[in-house]
Amino acid sequence: MIASNIVKIASKGQPLWKIHRLNKPIGLIGSQQSRFHGDYPKTEEIQIKWILKDGKEVITPAAIGASLLQVAHRHNIQMEGACEGVCACSTCHVILAKDVYDNLEEPTEKEDDMLDQAFGLTPTSRLGCQVILTAEHNNISVKLPKATRNFYVVRFI
Ligand code: FES
Secondary structure, eight states: OOOTTEEEEEOSSSOEEEEEETTEEEEEEETTSOSSOSOOOSOOOEEEEEEOTTSOEEEEEEOTTOBHHHHHHHTTOSOOOTTSSSSOOSTTEEEEOHHHHHTSOOOOHHHHHHHTTOTTOOTTEEEGGGOBOOGGGTTEEEEOOSOOEETTTTEEO
16 A cells, blocks of 8 residues: 555656655655765765664765765665655664764754654664764764664555
């Protein structure tokens, strides 16, 4: 079943779906969607250690000023980002160390609302699209939850 806020906008080749929230288009799902959600800074000065769903660890470079979602997509880390970083889903849910979490700005009310939908929410959970990297984030660990809840298509990945 497809949620009523998703509209198919292409029928040839791979399907493309437009997501609406409160009657405004907020993103796309499908093979034509952007994988980088805006400009990615040219240089990658820091590193992130990703703890994947299966427990494996991967270290990638990352750019200061990029979001965790952008870095994940740039380096093929399995983070969905169904709403393309507009804080309208919870599929970019990440779990941070307490010290990293404590040094971030407070989540907005909108982010808190989306986090409430996240599978496996923890006290140090954030949305990857809302965490913007600074030089202080060099060598942080970012854990991906075992599953995400994509309420647009009502399934677990
Ligand atoms: Fe949807 Fe982050 S990608 S909330």
